[in-house]
Amino acid sequence: MRADLIIVGAGMVGSTLALALEHSGLDILIVDGSSLSVAPFDAQAAFEPRVSALSMASQRILERLGVWPGIAARRACPYGEMRVWDGSGTGSIHFAAASVHAQTLGHIVENRVVQDALLERLHDSQIGLLPGARLEQLRRSGDDWLLTLTEGRQLRAPLLVAADGANSAVRRLAGCATREWDYLHHAIVTSVRCERPHQATAWQRFTDDGPLAFLPLAGPAGEHWCSIVWSTIPVEAERLMALDDEAFCAELGKAFESRRGKVLHADRRLCIPLRQRHAKRYVEPGLALIGDAAHTIHPLAGQGVNLGFLDAAVLAEVLLHAAMRGESLSEERVLSRYERRRMPHNLAMMAAMEGFQRLFQADPLPLRLLRNVGLDLVDGQAEAKALFVRQALGLAGDLPELARA
Numbered sequence: 001m002r003a004d005l006i007i008v009g010a011g012m013v014g015s016t017l018a019l020a021l022e023h024s025g026l027d028i029l030i031v032d033g034s035s036l037s038v039a040p041f042d043a044q045a046a047f048e049p050r051v052s053a054l055s056m057a058s059q060r061i062l063e064r065l066g067v068w069p070g071i072a073a074r075r076a077c078p079y080g081e082m083r084v085w086d087g088s089g090t091g092s093i094h095f096a097a098a099s100v101h102a103q104t105l106g107h108i109v110e111n112r113v114v115q116d117a118l119l120e121r122l123h124d125s126q127i128g129l130l131p132g133a134r135l136e137q138l139r140r141s142g143d144d145w146l147l148t149l150t151e152g153r154q155l156r157a158p159l160l161v162a163a164d165g166a167n168s169a170v171r172r173l174a175g176c177a178t179r180e181w182d183y184l185h186h187a188i189v190t191s192v193r194c195e196r197p198h199q200a201t202a203w204q205r206f207t208d209d210g211p212l213a214f215l216p217l218a219g220p221a222g223e224h225w226c227s228i229v230w231s232t233i234p235v236e237a238e239r240l241m242a243l244d245d246e247a248f249c250a251e252l253g254k255a256f257e258s259r260r261g262k263v264l265h266a267d268r269r270l271c272i273p274l275r276q277r278h279a280k281r282y283v284e285p286g287l288a289l290i291g292d293a294a295h296t297i298h299p300l301a302g303q304g305v306n307l308g309f310l311d312a313a314v315l316a317e318v319l320l321h322a323a324m325r326g327e328s329l330s331e332e333r334v335l336s337r338y339e340r341r342r343m344p345h346n347l348a349m350m351a352a353m354e355g356f357q358r359l360f361q362a363d364p365l366p367l368r369l370l371r372n373v374g375l376d377l378v379d380g381q382a383e384a385k386a387l388f389v390r391q392a393l394g395l396a397g398d399l400p401e402l403a404r405a
């Protein structure tokens, strides 16, 4: 089977790219190792442990692609404020959407909800979808890429996009180099019921071992649910994972200084090792890397998939413009326009996360003083905070058309 463009990976980012190119006239095939089925949504079902804080820019992209109604009809929790504080000091900072005349800072949405809303749109489109199709081998064949899937099925296309996540098979098989290192952190994620309301606020406490986030969820009336991301050193993560539910809730409440009262219940816990990865190049002739296949960053600012949505929107824009000009889409000269627009932005975000993580893990007294004074100082600067809020909304820098108002 041959297509103009094959996207490997129908996760949140790959599916977004396919939909952004829906009316391009290109013959697109999107392949994924999973079943790509959409489960009926059950509002009574437990929350999925994996969630994302979707920025305003991501929301706009998903609205323009007709995906947002599918998310809103399922389950999404808007939040308008963010409170961050240093657990081993006195510094704190508070951000509010109202400071930039926005209604929300973003929405906390279960990854499964985003994924299902995207798949629903994909199933209704003319885009070719190949479920249960795991990429095993990849090589050049003339001007095309030749892909071999499980069970030996072969596909070919002159343009290939890797959207197959952090352990991208495309990236590995194409020999794309990466820079990577362990954060020496594992993230424990789960959903918890608290005694007190979350106040539509994203809460983050920096503990000595790493950040602990409580993110608001849209729970049933009268119940107060949050999604937690507890990043900590591996040995501590192992200990916390081994605790029974009651002991885990007690330790979690203590680590969070009981800001939302007692933690009354915790769902099934997942433990995810955190690793920073960045591809040295996002493109080569006939190939582009997007989303986690190109970069994975620490979840402390909840930016991973937001960067991925912007990658998808920018790559689609570059390809659409090139097609209008009659250029060959697989030329490196064309694909480099995507890399030039996205790499500096992604690198800046990764550097900021790295800096934050190091500053908050630093033990020497001068650094602890600096971060406490720094947080309080920035908290008093309305303009600096507004700048930060615009970053969090994803509205700073070179925005693709799909993310503009």
Ligand SMILES: Cc1cc2nc3c(=O)[nH]c(=O)nc-3n(C[C@H](O)[C@H](O)[C@H](O)COP(=O)(O)OP(=O)(O)OC[C@H]3O[C@@H](n4cnc5c(N)ncnc54)[C@H](O)[C@@H]3O)c2cc1C
Pocket (backbone or CB within 6 Å): 008, 009, 010, 011, 012, 013, 014, 031, 032, 033, 034, 051, 052, 053, 054, 133, 134, 135, 136, 163, 164, 165, 166, 168, 169, 170, 187, 189, 229, 272, 290, 291, 292, 293, 299, 301, 302, 303, 304, 305, 306, 307, 308
């Ligand atoms: C603890 C934690 C919390 C996070 N919180 C946030 C947050 O609040 N906000 C945020 O923006 N980001 C967050 N992230 C990051 C976010 O989850 C990722 O950036 C996002 O899931 C990446 O999406 P993707 O589509 O690029 O990759 P994936 O979601 O990994 O999708 C890859 C797809 O490729 C398919 N695939 C893989 N290999 C193959 C193959 N060989 N052949 C065919 N198909 C294949 C898979 O089946 C999958 O469907 C968090 C991450 C972690 C670890």
